[in-house]
Amino acid sequence: MKLRLSEIAHARSGDKADNADIGLFAWEPLGYALLAQHVSAEQLNIYFAHLWPSTDAAPSIAAARVERFDMPNLLALKFVLRGALNGGASSSLRSDNLGKTIGAQLLRMHIEVDDAQGAAALQAAQQEINRF
Amino acid sequence: MTRVRLTSGLGFYGDNWTPVLSAIEHGDVQYVCSDHLSELTLAILHKDRQKDAAAGFARDLLPMLTQLWPAASQRGVKFVLNAGGLNPEGAALALQDLFKTNGWRARIAVVTGDDVLHHIDDLQASGEALAHMDSGADLASVKNELVFANVYLGAQPIAQALAQGADIVLTGRVADAALFLGPLIHELGWAADDWDKLAQGIVVGHLLECSGQGAGGNFGSAGVWQCIPDLSHIGFPIADVSADGEVIISKTPGSGGRINFHTLRQQLLYEVHNPRCYVTPDVVLDMGELTLHDLGNDQVQVRGAVGHPAPAQLKLMAGFRNGWMGHMVTGYCWPDALAKAQAVAATVQLQMQEKNIDPQEVCIEYMGHNSFLGPHAHPNENDQVNEIWLRMAIRTTDKKHADAFPRLFPWLALSGPPFMGGFHGMHAASQLLGVWPALVSRESIESQVRIHMKETV
Numbered sequence: 228m229k230l231r232l233s234e235i236a237h238a239r240s241g242d243k244a245d246n247a248d249i250g251l252f253a254w255e256p257l258g259y260a261l262l263a264q265h266v267s268a269e270q271l272n273i274y275f276a277h278l279w280p281s282t283d284a285a286p287s288i289a290a291a292r293v294e295r296f297d298m299p300n301l302l303a304l305k306f307v308l309r310g311a312l313n314g315g316a317s318s319s320l321r322s323d324n325l326g327k328t329i330g331a332q333l334l335r336m337h338i339e340v341d342d343a344q345g346a347a348a349l350q351a352a353q354q355e356i357n358r359f
Numbered sequence: 360m361t362r363v364r365l366t367s368g369l370g371f372y373g374d375n376w377t378p379v380l381s382a383i384e385h386g387d388v389q390y391v392c393s394d395h396l397s398e399l400t401l402a403i404l405h406k407d408r409q410k411d412a413a414a415g416f417a418r419d420l421l422p423m424l425t426q427l428w429p430a431a432s433q434r435g436v437k438f439v440l441n442a443g444g445l446n447p448e449g450a451a452l453a454l455q456d457l458f459k460t461n462g463w464r465a466r467i468a469v470v471t472g473d474d475v476l477h478h479i480d481d482l483q484a485s486g487e488a489l490a491h492m493d494s495g496a497d498l499a500s501v502k503n504e505l506v507f508a509n510v511y512l513g514a515q516p517i518a519q520a521l522a523q524g525a526d527i528v529l530t531g532r533v534a535d536a537a538l539f540l541g542p543l544i545h546e547l548g549w550a551a552d553d554w555d556k557l558a559q560g561i562v563v564g565h566l567l568e569c570s571g572q573g574a575g576g577n578f579g580s581a582g583v584w585q586c587i588p589d590l591s592h593i594g595f596p597i598a599d600v601s602a603d604g605e606v607i608i609s610k611t612p613g614s615g616g617r618i619n620f621h622t623l624r625q626q627l628l629y630e631v632h633n634p635r636c637y638v639t640p641d642v643v644l645d646m647g648e649l650t651l652h653d654l655g656n657d658q659v660q661v662r663g664a665v666g667h668p669a670p671a672q673l674k675l676m677a678g679f680r681n682g683w684m685g686h687m688v689t690g691y692c693w694p695d696a697l698a699k700a701q702a703v704a705a706t707v708q709l710q711m712q713e714k715n716i717d718p719q720e721v722c723i724e725y726m727g728h729n730s731f732l733g734p735h736a737h738p739n740e741n742d743q744v745n746e747i748w749l750r751m752a753i754r755t756t757d758k759k760h761a762d763a764f765p766r767l768f769p770w771l772a773l774s775g776p777p778f779m780g781g782f783h784g785m786h787a788a789s790q791l792l793g794v795w796p797a798l799v800s801r802e803s804i805e806s807q808v809r810i811h812m813k814e815t816v
Binding site: 233238239241242243244248250252254278281294296298300301302303305307310314315317321322323324325327328331334336356359 | 572580730734
């Protein structure tokens with residue numbers, strides 16, 4: 228089945244110099260397992276390709292633009308997108324010069340997951356949201 | 360002291376200090392630690408300083424303390440603020456004037472030594488390459504265009520200023536979390552190599568440095584943001600820290616916002632890059648074993664920060680002139696709002712060719728459609744869109760071209776597609792500033808750090 232990340236996670240993004248920085252937080256452990264399994268640095272490199280419009284680096288170099296850090300103690304993945312902010316906040320032409328909405332873009336990403344695992348994670352996330 | 364309570368002050372230049380007043384009056388805090396400087400802020404302060412040499416500090420310092428000092432001084436609450444920006448001495452002078460006018464007494468400590476703009480040659484002569492931290496590029500490529508260069512100092516000068524009896528510590532660039540770690544070191548007597556405790560202190564600072572973002576502000580996805588109570592009266596986070604490193608995060612009783620596992624972990628990982636190796640001037644923090652234990656009632660216990668020895672180098676952040684931006688915004692109403700905005704974007708680009716405006720880069724955004732989501736925006740059916748705002752921005756090396764750019768728009772009001780509105784005048788060209796992070800040995804910086812104590816009468 229197909230899941231949208233917003234159904235099982237929340238996110239916050241920001242900037243450090245020319246690097247975008249996204250925290251992706253599963254609502255609960257079943258969702259974290261799906262994120263860890265299905266949301267890779269390589270995928271984000273493609274999903275966010277528009278953030279590097281003028282880059283013509285070789286794919287192997289381009290792949291290193293995105294780094295992922297796993298934080299199971301916080302049910303979270305952290306992604307760093309290097310050189311993704313159009314030169315950095317004070318040099319950027321973009322409305323969102325600080326990369327604050329990049330987290331929302333990530334939450335719109337879809338992943339293909341095992342039906343039973345997906346259904347269980349959806350239900351568990353909804354329970355956690357209801358408790359919020 | 361065996362425990363100390365700190366509250367967030369401001370989380371950025373322009374933030375709201377009403378929640379800080381509540382924390383002073385009803386939160387039983389001993390310190391307000393206020394972060395006025397994002398990476399971007401020094402670029403803003405540089406522009407202020409160009410217009411007025413006495414400026415260059417975060418001006419909200421003055422109205423903020425005007426409102427907070429009476430309540431704070433009554434209770435012995437102290438302030439640590441990086442509102443000095445590019446001009447801590449100027450900030451102190453302005454503050455002394457304010458206190459004199461009001462007949463208030465305070466000991467104000469000013470920490471300097473972070474500003475190295477005029478010492479770049481000396482640093483390089485002593486062997487500091489100051490190459491770009493991410494790309495490795497040589498500083499020579501931008502050296503003549505530098506407008507500021509500041510090194511992130513740590514918590515020790517702040518702790519020393521407090522030990523000397525300061526009521527208000529005013530700094531320029533310091534690591535954001537150091538504003539909080541300074542009072543913890545001073546009050547709780549933490550040693551400079553007690554890495555795990557210092558790491559806990561950095562966690563405290565990081566959770567509090569963005570004010571409301573550590574209490575349910577800027578939080579939540581669809582259907583959840585609405586569950587945060589009373590954001591209008593949000594309480595900024597308060598940390599209660601014991602000498603052995605026990606940390607409870609809470610907020611002012613009765614205030615809005617939410618402090619729980621979810622809201623705090625979002626802030627914990629905010630802008631830290633590698634959470635297993637968060638480098639600060641005082642300690643390298645590993646969050647891998649850290650736990651946030653939700654106690655309910657807007658209280659969370661933080662445990663398990665692991666610290667590794669402080670780095671041999673400090674981080675320098677310089678800004679350099681990097682061309683100009685010309686930009687314009689204008690709105691289009693139904694029918695065909697998006698199609699018309701697209702047509703106008705094409706027209707403006709054609710005009711740029713015909714008038715020899717040759718930008719290095721053109722940014723076209725359809726506000727209300729894709730300015731934030733880019734290619735991940737929902738593909739709207741043209742005729743269903745109520746209205747669209749076209750925003751165009753260009754990057755140029757020549758200011759004349761950036762200035763000329765907005766003049767490509769006004770004629771479209773009478774000679775372009777129909778139902779154009781919201782034309783709010785033309786924007787002057789903006790100077791773009793690139794940022795240059797680099798590493799520099801701590802000895803060469805720390806030997807220049809000074810604390811000046813000023814009494815007000």
